[in-house]
Amino acid sequence: MTSENPSTELLHELVLLASRSPSPHNTQPWSPRIVDGGIEVSIVPGRTLPAGDPTFRDVIMSLGAWIESVAIGAAEAGYAIDVEVLPALSELDSLPISGPADSTRPVFRVTLSLAATPEDASANASDLRPFTAADVRERRVYRGKLVGRPEVFSQLDSLQLPPWLSVRSLDDRAMQQLSTLGIAFTASRATVANELLHWLRLDPRHPRYTRDGMTDAMLVMPKALVRIAAPFTRRARLRDPLVAVAGPLARFFEGLGRDASLSSSTVDEVGAPTHHVLVANSRAAGIDDILSVTEAMDSRIGVTEPHALEAGRVLQRLWLHAHRQGIAISPHSEVIDSPAAHGALRKRLGLARSDVALSVFSAGVAQTRRVPRSPRLTDPSAQ
Numbered sequence: 001m002t003s004e005n006p007s008t009e010l011l012h013e014l015v016l017l018a019s020r021s022p023s024p025h026n027t028q029p030w031s032p033r034i035v036d037g038g039i040e041v042s043i044v045p046g047r048t049l050p051a052g053d054p055t056f057r058d059v060i061m062s063l064g065a066w067i068e069s070v071a072i073g074a075a076e077a078g079y080a081i082d083v084e085v086l087p088a089l090s091e092l093d094s095l096p097i098s099g100p101a102d103s104t105r106p107v108f109r110v111t112l113s114l115a116a117t118p119e120d121a122s123a124n125a126s127d128l129r130p131f132t133a134a135d136v137r138e139r140r141v142y143r144g145k146l147v148g149r150p151e152v153f154s155q156l157d158s159l160q161l162p163p164w165l166s167v168r169s170l171d172d173r174a175m176q177q178l179s180t181l182g183i184a185f186t187a188s189r190a191t192v193a194n195e196l197l198h199w200l201r202l203d204p205r206h207p208r209y210t211r212d213g214m215t216d217a218m219l220v221m222p223k224a225l226v227r228i229a230a231p232f233t234r235r236a237r238l239r240d241p242l243v244a245v246a247g248p249l250a251r252f253f254e255g256l257g258r259d260a261s262l263s264s265s266t267v268d269e270v271g272a273p274t275h276h277v278l279v280a281n282s283r284a285a286g287i288d289d290i291l292s293v294t295e296a297m298d299s300r301i302g303v304t305e306p307h308a309l310e311a312g313r314v315l316q317r318l319w320l321h322a323h324r325q326g327i328a329i330s331p332h333s334e335v336i337d338s339p340a341a342h343g344a345l346r347k348r349l350g351l352a353r354s355d356v357a358l359s360v361f362s363a364g365v366a367q368t369r370r371v372p373r374s375p376r377l378t379d380p381s382a383q
């Protein structure tokens with residue numbers, strides 16, 4: 001029999017499960033604490049990306065994915081969750097640039113209550129056929145070759161998206177151009193490129209190889225390239241000159257890409273991966289009274305932080321939905337981060353002023369049987 005209050009063991013299990021959630025550069029920016037029968041989560045400043053994610057969009061979305069993972073695990077144990085968003089979530093600009101989490105300033109609190117029926121519990125996981133903890137554990141992104149299955153995101157009813165969120169499709173040619181433009185942006189900004197190199201672990205001898213960041217295996221990098229690139233990720237003495245040389249070169253390519261117009265053909269070749277954009281409409285989200293407009297503008301994401309958190313929950317559902325169908329996801333935040341790529345994306349999709357692109361990702365069948373698993377701070381090998 002399930003008891004009224006969740007046991008501390010269950011809460012620990014849920015924290016462990018949620019650690020498998022996706023996060024930008026695998027930073028795992030969450031710091032959960034079990035208090036008063038619930039879980040409070042603070043953000044670890046040293047696990048945010050001040051250069052690459054200055055608005056905290058990706059950090060907040062990953063916290064949303066974390067909440068969804070807890071909801072799925074809790075539902076399986078017969079509990080529904082309640083999320084209380086705390087004021088600190090809207091005050092992230094006052095976070096220090098680095099250092100540990102401040103447990104006195106949690107950004108949200110999750111409490112569990114016994115679900116009246118199994119359907120009540122799964123309503124929180126928001127799927128008629130609820131996702132399972134095994135799905136959360138097994139899901140992973142894949143950055144190698146993908147072969148598309150265009151129907152995967154055509155039927156989203158079972159995922160119960162809120163009315164202010166939609167998934168738009170982007171054609172393959174445009175995606176390739178926009179991603180190149182985005183990558184040129186990353187390489188041309190020294191602070192963004194340095195931050196990315198800091199989170200790369202291309203050599204198993206890297207002290208954090210089994211804990212966090214992105215490994216050579218996860219990035220599906222050819223061995224020869226890994227051998228050349230690995231020393232640059234470990235030694236600042238080598239990294240700084242590389243970034244200095246790459247910057248002007250990338251800026252040159254960025255200039256070329258910015259001036260080129262997007263391909264006029266929007267018909268994909270057979271087998272091309274499909275590409276998707278999670279779009280929030282701030283008007284439909286009710287962000288049109290003066291107070292919430294101001295809050296949304298303050299957040300710099302274009303929607304309020306609680307909305308971005310909710311969008312992160314949906315993003316996790318979308319990625320799990322793909323996983324259940326044997327489809328791998330490859331995210332492309334660079335398309336939103338680069339102002340040039342972002343502008344071209346908005347034009348291609350015909351986005352209105354009130355539309356905010358929150359996530360761009362490709363989907364398809366991975367051309368390998370072994371999609372690499374990324375490390376976590378909670379893995380036994382990381383201890």
Ligand SMILES: Cc1cc2nc3c(=O)[nH]c(=O)nc-3n(C[C@H](O)[C@H](O)[C@H](O)COP(=O)(O)O)c2cc1C
Nearest residue numbers: 022023024025026058061140141331332333334374
């Ligand atoms: C909000 C968000 C944005 C992300 N953006 C990118 C991206 O631009 N490029 C990329 O390769 N991976 C991106 N990722 C995926 C993470 O790098 C990945 O989740 C992390 O490395 C852990 O790996 P896993 O998802 O396979 O467990 C993103 C993840 C999240 C949650």
